Amino acid sequence: MATTEPRARQWAVLAVSALLAAGCAAAAPPAAPSAGPVSGGTLVYAVAREPDCLDPHVSPADITGEIQRNAFDSLVAQRPDGGFAPWLARSWEVAPDGRAYTFHLREDVRFVDGERFDAEAVRANFEHIAAPETKSQYAVSLLGPYAGTDVLDAGTVRVRFHQPYVPFLQAASTSYLGFYSPRALREHGDELCAGGPHAVGSGPFREVSAVKGQGVEFVRNDAYRWAPATAAHQGPAHLERLSVRVLPEDAVRTGALGSGQVDVAAALPPTEIAFVAQDPALAVLKHAAPGQPYTYFFNTARQPFADPRARQAVRAAIDLDGIVAGVYFGQYDRAHSPLSPPTFGYDPGTETRRNYDPALANRLLDELGYTGRDAQGYRTRDGQRFTVVHPWSANLVRDQQDLVSQAVHQELRKVGIDLVLRPVDSGTYLTERNAGRYDLIGFSWARADPDLLSTIYASGSQFADGGANGSRIHDPEIDALLAEGRGAVDPGRRAQAYHRVQQRILDETYALPVHTSTQAYGYRATVHGLALDANSWTTFYDTWVEPA
Amino acid sequence: MSAPALSPLSRRIPWPVLFPAAVLAVLLLAALAPQVLSTVDPQAMDFRQALRPPAPGHPFGTDQLGRDVYARTVHAARVSLAVGVGATAIGFLVGSVLGLLAAVLSRVVDAVLMRVVDILLAFPGLLLALVCIAVLGPGPVNSAVAIGVASVPQYARLVRAQAQVLRGSGFVEAARTLGQGRMTVALRHILPNALAPLTVLATLGVGTAIIAGAGLSFIGLGTAPPTPEWGAMLAEGRNLLGRAWWVVVFPGLCVTAAAICVTVLGRHWQAALEGRGRA
Numbered sequence: 001m002a003t004t005e006p007r008a009r010q011w012a013v014l015a016v017s018a019l020l021a022a023g024c025a026a027a028a029p030p031a032a033p034s035a036g037p038v039s040g041g042t043l044v045y046a047v048a049r050e051p052d053c054l055d056p057h058v059s060p061a062d063i064t065g066e067i068q069r070n071a072f073d074s075l076v077a078q079r080p081d082g083g084f085a086p087w088l089a090r091s092w093e094v095a096p097d098g099r100a101y102t103f104h105l106r107e108d109v110r111f112v113d114g115e116r117f118d119a120e121a122v123r124a125n126f127e128h129i130a131a132p133e134t135k136s137q138y139a140v141s142l143l144g145p146y147a148g149t150d151v152l153d154a155g156t157v158r159v160r161f162h163q164p165y166v167p168f169l170q171a172a173s174t175s176y177l178g179f180y181s182p183r184a185l186r187e188h189g190d191e192l193c194a195g196g197p198h199a200v201g202s203g204p205f206r207e208v209s210a211v212k213g214q215g216v217e218f219v220r221n222d223a224y225r226w227a228p229a230t231a232a233h234q235g236p237a238h239l240e241r242l243s244v245r246v247l248p249e250d251a252v253r254t255g256a257l258g259s260g261q262v263d264v265a266a267a268l269p270p271t272e273i274a275f276v277a278q279d280p281a282l283a284v285l286k287h288a289a290p291g292q293p294y295t296y297f298f299n300t301a302r303q304p305f306a307d308p309r310a311r312q313a314v315r316a317a318i319d320l321d322g323i324v325a326g327v328y329f330g331q332y333d334r335a336h337s338p339l340s341p342p343t344f345g346y347d348p349g350t351e352t353r354r355n356y357d358p359a360l361a362n363r364l365l366d367e368l369g370y371t372g373r374d375a376q377g378y379r380t381r382d383g384q385r386f387t388v389v390h391p392w393s394a395n396l397v398r399d400q401q402d403l404v405s406q407a408v409h410q411e412l413r414k415v416g417i418d419l420v421l422r423p424v425d426s427g428t429y430l431t432e433r434n435a436g437r438y439d440l441i442g443f444s445w446a447r448a449d450p451d452l453l454s455t456i457y458a459s460g461s462q463f464a465d466g467g468a469n470g471s472r473i474h475d476p477e478i479d480a481l482l483a484e485g486r487g488a489v490d491p492g493r494r495a496q497a498y499h500r501v502q503q504r505i506l507d508e509t510y511a512l513p514v515h516t517s518t519q520a521y522g523y524r525a526t527v528h529g530l531a532l533d534a535n536s537w538t539t540f541y542d543t544w545v546e547p548a
Numbered sequence: 549m550s551a552p553a554l555s556p557l558s559r560r561i562p563w564p565v566l567f568p569a570a571v572l573a574v575l576l577l578a579a580l581a582p583q584v585l586s587t588v589d590p591q592a593m594d595f596r597q598a599l600r601p602p603a604p605g606h607p608f609g610t611d612q613l614g615r616d617v618y619a620r621t622v623h624a625a626r627v628s629l630a631v632g633v634g635a636t637a638i639g640f641l642v643g644s645v646l647g648l649l650a651a652v653l654s655r656v657v658d659a660v661l662m663r664v665v666d667i668l669l670a671f672p673g674l675l676l677a678l679v680c681i682a683v684l685g686p687g688p689v690n691s692a693v694a695i696g697v698a699s700v701p702q703y704a705r706l707v708r709a710q711a712q713v714l715r716g717s718g719f720v721e722a723a724r725t726l727g728q729g730r731m732t733v734a735l736r737h738i739l740p741n742a743l744a745p746l747t748v749l750a751t752l753g754v755g756t757a758i759i760a761g762a763g764l765s766f767i768g769l770g771t772a773p774p775t776p777e778w779g780a781m782l783a784e785g786r787n788l789l790g791r792a793w794w795v796v797v798f799p800g801l802c803v804t805a806a807a808i809c810v811t812v813l814g815r816h817w818q819a820a821l822e823g824r825g826r827a
Contacts, residue, residue: 250787271599271612271791326595327612394768394783403612403784406774410593410613423686423768 037233037529037544042241045538046253047215048267048398050246054195054210056176057129060138062446065175066537067244070218072178072201075103075122076169077228078448078534082344084169085229088117088179088202098164098489099147101172105155109226111181112206119157123149124182126159128189137466141455142171144486164487166494167451173534174447178203202226204237204541215245231541232529238544257282257522263545264527264538267398268520270331276522283525286331289517289536290343291446292456293335294401296408296512297470299439304386309364311509314388314440317361317415323407324515327400331520335513337502338453342536345450345485345498350506361415370416379416388412390440391422393429401442404514434463441470444517448534450498454482457505471510478504565816568809575806578625588619590776599792609794611785620776621798627777629806631692631761631770636753638696643703644739644746650704651711652734662708665701673698677760678769686769688761688777695760699753706749710742744821751814755807762803778803 047067053059056068075089089103109117126149129139140146145162152158159168171177180192184200191198195210204227205218224236245262247253250269254276257265268276268284277284298305298314305311324334333341337350365379365386372380379386390405402421409419419440424432432438445452445468454461459474461467478501485497505511519536526546531539561569578585594614602609608617650661668676673695680694714720715738723733762779764770771777773784778799785795 251789255790269787271788275791322595326593326598326614329598392768397768400612402773407593407613409774410591413591421773423770423772425682425686425769428682428685 037238037542038547039236039238039544040240041238041545041547042243043239043264043527043540043543043545044243044245044262045540046245046247046256046262046265048246048248048250048253050213050248051195053193054199054216055192056178057125057134057139057180058136058193062535062537065535067216068178068195068199068201068207069175069203069533069537070205070242070540071199071203071207072175072180073109073203073226073228074175074178075172077230078170078173079230080534082448082534084173087173087228088226092169094489096489098166098487099162100158100160101168102152102156102158105157106226107155109202110223111179111184111200111202112221112223113181113183113200115181115183115200117179117202118154119151120154121179121182122157122159123151124185125179126177128180128185129177139176141466142174142176144168144171144451163483164489166486166489167449170449170451170534205239205242213246215243218242218244227541232531233542237541238529239540242540254522257524260524264521264523264530266519266521266538268522270328270400270520272522273331273520274329281525283523285521285523285530285532287519287532287536288333288340288342289446289519290340290448290534291452291517292338292444293340293516294399294404294442294444294514295335295338295470296440296442296514298510298512299436299441299470299472300510301436301472302439304368304388305439307368308509309368313361313364313368313415314412314417315355315509315512316357316364317417318408318411318512319356320512320514321356323404323411327403327407328515332399332515332518335516337513338457338505338511339450339498339502340516343448343450343452344491345495347499347502349499350502353506358415365415365417373416376418377416378413378418385418386416387418387420388439389420389422389437390442391424391429391432391438392442393424393426395426396429399444399515399517405442436463436472442514443468443470446517446535446537450494450501451482451486453498453501454486457501457510458482473508473510475504475508475510564812568812571805571809572813575625575629575802575809578622579629580626582623582626586616586619586622588616590615590619590623591774592616599788599795601792602794608798609792611781611792611795612788617781617794617798620781621778621802624776624778624781624799625802625806627688627771627775628758628761628779628803631688631695632754632758632806632810634689634692635695635699635757635761636750638693639699639703639753639757640746640750642696643700644707644743646700647704647707647709648711648734648739648742651708651715652730652738658708661704665704668698668701669705674760674763677764681764681769686764686772688771688775691761691764691770692757694764695757698760699757703746703749706746707742710745711738714738714741748814748818748821751817752811755810755814758806758810759803 047063049063051061051064054064056064073088076084077087079085088106088109090106092101092103094101128134129136130143130146144165147160147162150158181200184198188198196207199207204221204224206221208217208219210216220237220240222236227234253265254272256262273284276282298311300306321334324332337347339346369381370379370386374380374385405421409421412419433441456468457478459479461469481497481501485494488494488497523530528544529542531542533539597610597614598612600606600610606616608621611617646661650658676698677694680697684690720733720737723737765777765779766783771780781799782796788795
């Protein structure tokens, strides 16, 4: 998919490719003509990463949000076009100043333990997330400038904020702000990370067990009558059982898909996508995830990258177009902006920037005084080599980003910069990262709202604050624009603010976007109705499997 | 064994020794002078040549970044063998000193040292190595230190046992009767005689250490990329086994060959030594 396509067209392409995949399935000889959804059956879904903690109120991990989507419902659902549809809330009003949201709740919703979902349950959940002892690593930031929740009556609840908080509906649509039964919060509040039977939600599936290193088992919630308006059907899910297995090795996961041990496999490696697509028994669902593409962050808080010319020199020295095309065999798109194209507020104007210019890199390095050369050909200034420390942990690497780094190493060597790829364990990585002991780090982040940029570029979002300000910047202009984006009720004005944030980040060379996060799922042709939500994560509510 | 039956004093080297020795000679050549075996830059990338199967231009094929797998396999020998030999040397030296001290000094020193060794022995070697890496940080030198430290207990145990046997032997008694000091006896009479079985253990240990070093690199805690190292090459190519077997098979064969050849030679030496001991 070309990155220039507007979001609506991306979804259209996605829908078409899903139809094509369905067409392929019908063309395969053994496949019966699909006469509509079949109820029952088990679907086995292989994921690549082990969730550290299964409590969506605590964990910031994508995998937790994705797995727990099956067990937890939200107030609203995000539509493919970026708008919002009713879910547990029938309707809602936003106060004119953007500081309060009033939700009118459905009255027929029950948690799988029999408890009612009502205004009090909303309050209990939001208070639980906001409570410091919960130690929420992400959900609390989705609550933004949260001030409190008022129960107006059993079916009406008002959420208040200290400042205008426009991204709240999007935040409320994520599983991180999903709802536990208040009884589960009361009785098992300290065991929620383990998931399993304590993950008592109101979702289409009930979580029966979660075993570390193996996976999570779900059974259908037969009482389910409150699917979001975005779903393809209403009533209970089609699948009777859903089994999520953790298979971290790419070869094992794709092998299990090919042999039929799993029905859907997440994170197909780029080398496999073409082969899976060619197999008549299999199909591929590929989509660029919204949020932040895989991006390198320059540590601007210390030398050498405190000097913008050093950052520009590195940017000019790397042929990222060639590297992304080569490492990912043309399957992933090059990223140009701090936001991925399918995110609201993405600025297509960033795509015209062309930065690869080794001559400029050499000129800037000369200007910086790195004119000497040591025995290995690296540039030196006052006898000191131009060294860039890039810590990485094999446990945290995905999408072959370690290979991208090796390619970058090679490019920087050509202009005389020594990129030190420092392998560390994941614990050390987080310690070093939080203490700022790095020159360059890289990560991606999925979220379907540009307010994500506040998590990554706001002055108050340093790692020590629980944020992810990888460039360690304190830029008042960006802070002001981010605040404007958060508070702007008018979508046009809001997008404009985020456009300027993106341009400012690139102008100042705080970060270097590498490739869009591409979610590639492989699935068996017997699987139908596999859908991706606004985060490009799987949802299995509408999914059904052909009986064997 | 049939070869000695023909002529025990024949200078003909039996093939079970010749073959592994030849393989090791090639690997040593790769470690000491890789440019003799390959003139290609092991880090040079060319995406247009990515994942090409073995062919005359690239005898071992190319990897995901279009790098020559043959050049990388050859250049990886230095780090892999250095970690193996270095780790064994560390374990050997430290273990020998501790074992000897325990054997010749006071009972208290012996008790303390051996309890420490017992504690270390209670942990699996790789776990000890990982703890060392966690403290020291990753890298080839630290890998050698970590694996070496993890192997100290077995050397210490063996040296102590040997030294205790030797301490009661006639020539040591004689030396002591002649008025030689405790350290002189230990260094001049006990140590040289205790070392013979130790060299066998050390030779066998090199093979184990090569595998352990590759293991640390495999889990991303050894050599920093893009420096080629067999274990790291295995890790990078492990998901390509179905599509591009050559990326993993050749470095894998090298780890296996190095470990097996060193072990075969070590066993042979051990057999020879025990034969001499009996004679």
